[in-house]
Amino acid sequence: MSKKPSKDKANGATATKTIALNKRARYEYHLEERYEAGLALQGWEVKAIRAGRANIIDGYAYVRSGEIFLIGAQITPLIQASSHTVPVERRDRKLLLHRREIDKVLSSVERDGYTLVPTALYWSNNKVKLEIALAKGKQNHDKRDAAKDRDWQRDKQRVMRRHNRDA
Incomplete structure (x- = not known):
């Protein structure tokens, strides 16, 4: 007896599940364009991510000889990791992008002074995907303004809730 496809897959939607988010990237950078990249992983890394x-x-991406690599990202091996390979937690991992995406990212990084920052790690159809963003660093006053706006929004919601409750 075969399984029935789920409603999501019947409509053509892909199932995604978030593994890790980089919330600090939104605080420290102005994020502009986002790209979805595959990761070249070893077997023990996939098991650890699961x-x-x-x-x-702490990760970021850089371009080396026409390829993009993720460095600084940590994948902690499981205790029962394979005995025939030595797991390295913070090794450079190759990102898999289309050539024209790599060229576009390369020109932005070299000419315009952008940084490549990982923003999310997630599963997409049983494959690990990484969302990277072209980003420019924020100044301290930008960070303070963002915090002030966040506090104001929170206070505004609190006042509105209190007002609606009393009415």
Whole structure:
């Protein structure tokens, strides 16, 4: 007896599940264009990611000889990791993008002074995908303005809730 396809797959939608988010990237950078990239992983890394042992907060991407690599991202190996390979938590991992995307990113990074920052790691159809963004660093006053706006929005919601409750 075959399985019935789920409603999401019947409509052509892809199932995604977030593994790790880089919330600090939104705070420290102005994020502009976003790209979805595949990751070249080893077997033990996929198992560790399934167990939720990935961290991309300290990671960033750079271009080397026409290819893009993710460095600084940590994937902690499981205790029962394979015995015939030596797991390295913070090795350089190759990102898989189309050539024209690489060329576009390369020109933005070299000419315009952008940085490539990982923003999310997620599953897409049983494949690990990384969302990277072209970003420019924020100044301290930009960070303070963002915090002030966030506080104002929170206070405004609080006042509106209190007003609606009394009415």
